[in-house]
Amino acid sequence: MTKVMSATHQRAVPSTDLVVLDKVNKHYGPLHVLKDIDLAVRRGEVVVLIGPSGSGKSTLCRAINRLETIDSGSISVDGTALPTEGRQLARLRAEVGMVFQGFNLFAHKTVLDNVTLAPVKVLKQNRRAAEQRAHELLDRVGIGSQAHKYPAQLSGGQQQRVAIARALAMDPKVILFDEPTSALDPEMVNEVLDVMTALARDGMTMVVVTHEMGFARRAADRVVFMADGQIVEENTPHEFFDNPRSERAQAFLAKILTH
Amino acid sequence: MDALFTERATILAAFWMTLRLTAVSALGSLVLGTVLSGMRVSPLPVLRTASQVYVTVARNTPLTLVLLFTSLGVGANLGVEFSAQISVNNYWLAVLGLTAYTSAFVCEALRAGINTVPVGQAEAARAVGLGFGQTLGFVVLPQAFRAVIPPLGSILIALTKNTTVALVAGVAEASVRMREMIEIYGDQVIQIFLGFAAGFLVLCLPTGLLFGWLSRRLAVAR
Ligand SMILES: Nc1ncnc2c1ncn2[C@@H]1O[C@H](COP(=O)(O)OP(=O)(O)O)[C@@H](O)[C@H]1O
Numbered sequence: 001m002t003k004v005m006s007a008t009h010q011r012a013v014p015s016t017d018l019v020v021l022d023k024v025n026k027h028y029g030p031l032h033v034l035k036d037i038d039l040a041v042r043r044g045e046v047v048v049l050i051g052p053s054g055s056g057k058s059t060l061c062r063a064i065n066r067l068e069t070i071d072s073g074s075i076s077v078d079g080t081a082l083p084t085e086g087r088q089l090a091r092l093r094a095e096v097g098m099v100f101q102g103f104n105l106f107a108h109k110t111v112l113d114n115v116t117l118a119p120v121k122v123l124k125q126n127r128r129a130a131e132q133r134a135h136e137l138l139d140r141v142g143i144g145s146q147a148h149k150y151p152a153q154l155s156g157g158q159q160q161r162v163a164i165a166r167a168l169a170m171d172p173k174v175i176l177f178d179e180p181t182s183a184l185d186p187e188m189v190n191e192v193l194d195v196m197t198a199l200a201r202d203g204m205t206m207v208v209v210t211h212e213m214g215f216a217r218r219a220a221d222r223v224v225f226m227a228d229g230q231i232v233e234e235n236t237p238h239e240f241f242d243n244p245r246s247e248r249a250q251a252f253l254a255k256i257l258t259h
Numbered sequence: 260m261d262a263l264f265t266e267r268a269t270i271l272a273a274f275w276m277t278l279r280l281t282a283v284s285a286l287g288s289l290v291l292g293t294v295l296s297g298m299r300v301s302p303l304p305v306l307r308t309a310s311q312v313y314v315t316v317a318r319n320t321p322l323t324l325v326l327l328f329t330s331l332g333v334g335a336n337l338g339v340e341f342s343a344q345i346s347v348n349n350y351w352l353a354v355l356g357l358t359a360y361t362s363a364f365v366c367e368a369l370r371a372g373i374n375t376v377p378v379g380q381a382e383a384a385r386a387v388g389l390g391f392g393q394t395l396g397f398v399v400l401p402q403a404f405r406a407v408i409p410p411l412g413s414i415l416i417a418l419t420k421n422t423t424v425a426l427v428a429g430v431a432e433a434s435v436r437m438r439e440m441i442e443i444y445g446d447q448v449i450q451i452f453l454g455f456a457a458g459f460l461v462l463c464l465p466t467g468l469l470f471g472w473l474s475r476r477l478a479v480a481r
Pocket residue numbers: 028031033051052053054055056057058059060
């Protein structure tokens with residue numbers, strides 16, 4: 001008991017910054033895709049990354065859980081610098097959820113098995129408990145009745161909601177979304193955005209690459225605008241969309257607003 | 260037909276040996292081939308190179324040489340002994356040779372299967388915290404296997420027929436019995452040939468059908 005108490009007292013006050021990128025640079029051959037990126041995401045914050053295609057948004061997102069390596073600078077999650085390889089890296093990835101544009105559900109596993117795989121194999125949860133939790137999460141994202149289907153039997157919107165449940169099953173500290181609605185038919189976009197908005201309301205820390213302005217206005221605390229591998233402008237959603245300051249952002253918004 | 264009928268017990272015993280050689284070597288090749296294909300995609304360059312060298316050597320060496328190597332080189336020269344009984348020892352040396360040879364082909368088939376699995380599958384697995392071995396074992400290989408069931412069936416059929424080469428290692432499988440019978444029943448050569456060919460057909464045909472059915476049943480929908 002005393003041990004627990006003292007441990008509690010000694011624990012450093014958790015920094016409010018959960019994800020910190022410091023002077024991050026990355027090249028693909030001669031192409032400089034991330035240029036001196038400094039970004040701090042606070043605990044509970046929802047950051048929307050926006051910018052023209054090819055500006056480095058996906059690369060930035062993927063660098064945060066080291067699906068892409070970086071050339072220089074540093075990235076830390078909850079105070080721990082990203083490990084380079086092996087077991088520590090896997091442990092860090094277990095704490096960082098990721099939702100992909102193409103869903104990437106495990107094609108040979110049922111919806112339920114997709115959600116329980118990592119909790120059972122990585123967190124060593126008991127299967128019964130993991131399945132119970134999975135059913136709760138699937139209910140929460142509105143696909144409780146599809147638990148025994150295979151991904152190919154679901155619509156895109158349903159698959160993406162399973163992918164969100166799969167990420168949530170690991171109790172991640174932060175979830176990265178890389179254009180989660182870009183591959184969806186228009187009528188399915190909202191069912192996914194609604195789930196994401198609810199997550200944001202519940203205090204989940206989120207980094208979301210998206211061009212969905214409605215979602216950004218509703219759910220984001222901050223919009224970060226990227227162009228050519230640089231962060232050009234950051235602001236609250238309302239300020240950013242109503243009064244973009246940089247020319248790049250003005251030009252970009254003019255394009256996506258009039259399409 | 261007399262000879263085939265009179266000798267049916269020894270013929271069945273010989274085919275039983277063929278079947279045992281096939282089944283045990285198939286199991287061994289599946290395990291070793293899977294390990295080799297895992298090494299081939301591992302992040303460690305030394306494992307990748309080792310697997311590649313092994314597969315290249317095994318695939319390009321005639322099976323007769325491989326079996327002579329295991330029986331004379333490994334068995335007689337290095338003195339590896341699986342059993343004091345010579346026929347049992349020869350059997351295991353033949354299994355060793357057949358496995359060493361066939362696993363290279365299994366590895367190549369699986370590698371082709373791994374290439375059919377979209378990168379996103381492995382990325383999603385890594386993103387939820389699975390390590391390299393878990394990503395391979397729970398996500399990539401199960402899908403790779405399902406994609407290459409037909410070629411694995413072909414490899415198994417080839418292995419069944421390749422067991423006839425085990426005669427160089429001194430194993431009395433079907434083809435050995437066939438030679439002996441041809442010497443004794445010189446007037447019935449054609450019948451004996453046809454009989455043994457039919458025996459192999461009986462072994463191989465169901466394999467092809469089974470694998471075709473499995474491949475349809477286990478296909479991964481994307
Ligand atoms: N694996 C890769 N190899 C080479 N170039 C790449 C690779 N991935 C992305 N790129 C390039 O890096 C730039 C940034 O890409 P990305 O981060 O995907 O941009 P965004 O997500 O903003 O559209 C683009 O010019 C793209 O062509």
